[in-house]
Amino acid sequence: MRQVYAVRCPSYDQARQQMERLLSLCGGMAQFAQPGEDIVVKVNLLRPAPPEKAVSTHPAVAGAVSALIAAQGARAVLCDSPGSGYPYTESTLRSLYRQCGMEEAAERSGASLNFDLSSREVALPQGRLIRRAEVISPVLDADGVINVCKLKTHVFMGMTGAVKNHFGIIPGLGKVGFHAKLRDRELFARMLLDLCGFVSARLHVMDAVVAMEGDGPGESGRPRPVGWLLASEDAVALDYVACRMIGQEDSPVLRAAESFWGFDPLKVELVGASMEELFVPNFLLPCRREGMLGKATGLGAPVQRLLASALSSAPRIDHRRCVGCGICERSCPQGAISLAGGRAAVDRSRCIRCYCCHELCPQAAVLLRHEK
Structure with missing residues (x-):
């Protein structure tokens, strides 16, 4: 079975306490970070925006994960490459960290902020669609990755969660080329799954305390209080539960995972809550119309x-x-x-x-x- 864990978190003031509860369900942070290791905390930092906009992973959630990593004697590095309209430069990252609240999160948790702008072309030997990609060096050089994503709608992909967050390992404007080549959502989903499989994050955590509904994932979406933190060692299983939470039935990522990666939704086990408890009524989905x-x-x-x-x-x-x-x-x-x-x-x-x-x-x- 593929376990997905859930705990209630009504506000970000409770993020540290509830993150400890969530990780205890997963077996504790000791399962995912060892003393002396460098652990990249791969957050979602789409663009510079204040936390209350729900555009990015909330700093309270990123900070809670980072603090638990530090408590294990490991070093947490907050890291992401922003959306394709923003150059991957030190000035962009400084603005991003400051406006998204990651500077404060790093100070409080003892984490560091990534300013390594280098990237390397690497082979993706297990890739079903893409076999090579340019990937930011901090992810390649880390001992491990913990993926800390945000529950948001996405006009192109339906939802952005654990799998989609891996697109941030592609440096800056390099993302543009993938959109040009992979115009079909099904192909784009297969590429995302290849990146996800390559990174092989040790744990995936989803910030669903305040989600984004409507025409996300940017400024046109709107914050929606949901009140949950989720985690899983399986990104696809986590996204499956998140889609069911918000009533998102059109997921190219889940279709591709079933067709090419052997994902079976019947093997997903929810721990800590029932699906009825997680379900968010009247969650506003994006406006994309062509469906299936x-x-x-x-x-x-x-x-x-x-x-x-x-x-x-x-x-x-x-x-x-x-x-x-x-x-x-x-x-x-x-x-x-x-x-x-x-x-x-x-x-x-x-x-x-x-x-x-x-x-x-x-x-x-x-x-x-x-x-x-």
């Missing part, structure tokens, strides 16, 4: 792609909010966005509906609509 129409009707891949393009929401720019920062332009894998007169403009004929622009815009100026 092509697959449900048995149509071929070309027709499925046409249907996806015709039925999905296309981005448009709200010029009242746009400040011309250029983040959307840098993040677009197709070069479909340009700046004209200090404002962004989208060439919809080139748009592949990856929604990176919507995900990363700090002004919520990229809107989604059903294109008729």
Whole structure:
């Protein structure tokens, strides 16, 4: 069985106490960190945003995990590479850590903040889809990784959780290339699972104290108090439980895990709570519309792609909010966005509906609509 553990955590003020309870269900932090080891705490730091926005892993959760690592005599390193619209530079990381609350979390827990900007191309010998990738060096050099993700909706992938958080091991703007090559959600999911399998994190922890609902995972989503902390040694099992919590039935990650990695949802065991207790009623899912129409009707891949393009929401720019920062332009894998007169403009004929622009815009100026 693949165990997923859950404990209630009504507020972040209780994060340290409840994290200790959660880890005790998992067998204690001694199972995942040994004295003298360097442990990367792989948080979700999509972009610079205050913790109350629910855009990133909350610093109280990251700090609680880091403090438990330090208590084992190991060294915790808070680490992530931000979204593709942000260059992977020291100044970007400093802004990210400061605004997301990770500076304070590191100070309180004794963790360090990663400023190693190097990366290396590595082989992924167990990869089902990709066999090589450029990966940030701190993850490669660590003795172990603990993945501390955030429960959020995701317009492109449905939900971002334990598996999706591994995309952050790709340095900065390097993420753009994956979106350009893997436009189909099913292929993108297989890539994420390959990265997840390569990292082989010792433990996956999910911050579901305050989740994000609606058109996440960025500024257009909205915080939703949920009140749980979850953990598992299996990222896919954790995501399976999270999807059931929020009523997300359309998960390309779970489909790919069943098809290519042998995942069996019947072998997931929930410990510490029932699924009925975890379920969040009326959780607002993202607006993506094409769903599984092509697959449900048995149509071929070309027709499925046409249907996806015709039925999905296309981005448009709200010029009242746009400040011309250029983040959307840098993040677009197709070069479909340009700046004209200090404002962004989208060439919809080139748009592949990856929604990176919507995900990363700090002004919520990229809107989604059903294109008729």
